[in-house]
Amino acid sequence: TSHPSTTLGNAPINRKPTTRTATGPNEGGGPFGHENMGEVIEVGSGVEKVRVGDRVVLPFNISCGFCKNCERGLTNYCLTTQPDPSTAGAAYGFADMGPYGGGQAELLRVPFCDHNALRLGEDAEEKENDYVMLSDIFPTGYHATEMAGVIPGDSVVIAGAGPVGLMAALSAMIKGAAKGGFNSSSQHRGRGGGYQRWEHDRWRPSVEHLPRPSVEFVLDRS
Template identity: 75%
Template structure:
C-alpha cells in the first residue's frame, strides 16, 4: 500500500510500504477514504520530537472497514467508521474512568500512558495517511457512521480530532446557554470552539484573531469577529 512516510525533519515521502494487517483478534482494517493533516503533526514534521524515520503520519482518519478480526462483534465489513485520535483498550483502569487518552494497555512504555496513530511517544502504531490502517480493538475505537457517511466524509472526518478538541474547550470553560463567550484564535481549533459555543447556546460569541480570512469564517458561523491587528496596530 502507499503511505506518507516520515523520512526526517521536513521530509515526508509517499512510498510503498507493507499492507496493514490483522495482528490481534480484536483488530479491524480500514481502507482510508478521508484523513486530515493536524497542526500537531508539525511537531513531528519539523523534527521537534523523537518520531522515528520510516513511520506513517496521520491521526485524523476515516474510512471503510475491509476486514475484521475473529473477536470483533459489532463492526462489520463495509461500514464507514471515523477513528478518534487516541487508541484505547476500553478495559484498563484509566479507560474504565473515561480517561481513554491515558490508556495503559496500548502504551508499551511502562513509564508512559496513552497511545495514538502515527504520533511520537504514543506507541508504535502507524498513522492513517495511507491506503490502509490497522485499528486495534475496533469495537471500542471505531465510531460507526450512518448511511450518508460516503457523501458527508468532509463532515464526519472532523469527529476524529479537530471538532472534539474545540468542543472540549467549551466543556472545560463550562459554556452554557446565555453565556457571553470569547475565543482567542480562529485557527481550526478556535473555529471549532467558536462553533461549539454557538451550538451550546451562548448568548454572544466573539472570536479574536489577526487573520482576515479566519475572521470571515468565524463570522460566517455566527460569531462576532475581533481583528486584533486593528486593536493593536504596529
C-alpha cells in the same frame, strides 16, 4: 468478567498511499495521519460489533476502553495501548505515542476497534467531509466548552481562530452561548486579525481598539 475488547481486533481501512514518514518508536518511522475514516475490509476474531463493509470514523487517540484511566473517561491517557510503562496515551502516526502507523497509507490497523471505531450511517460516503471532523477537530473544540462548563447565555472569548477555534465557537453556539469572539494575530485565520465578534449565530465585523469584553470563559486553542 472479560471485556469484549480485550482481544485485539484488526480493522484495516482503505486509504490513499503516501511515502511520507514520521520518526517514531517503530524502527524506520511510520506513516502520518491521525484523522482517519474509511471502509472496514477485514476484522479480527475478537471483534464483535464492527463488520466488514462498515464505514467508520476513528478518534485520533487509541484506547482500550477498560483500563482504570479509560473507565474514568481519560481515554487519552490509556494505560493498555502505550507500551512504554513510563507514560500513557497512544495515537495514530505520532512519535512517542505507541507503535501505531497513521492513516496516510493503503491500510490502517485499528486496535480494539469495537471501542475505537464509530460506525456511520447510510449517508457516510455522501457526508464524509462532515463526518471526518469527528476524528479530531470538532471533538477537541467541543471538549474545550465542556471543560469550561459553557451554558446558555454565557459569553466566550476564544484565543486563536484556527480550525479548533472555529469548532469551539460552533460548540459554544450549540450550547447556547449568547455572544463571544476570537482574539487572533493571524491575518488569515482571524478574518483580518484582531478581535472578531459573534452573537448567537451571526458574525460581526472587526472592530479596532475594541474594549476588553466582559466574558465568563476564555478558551485557548493550545
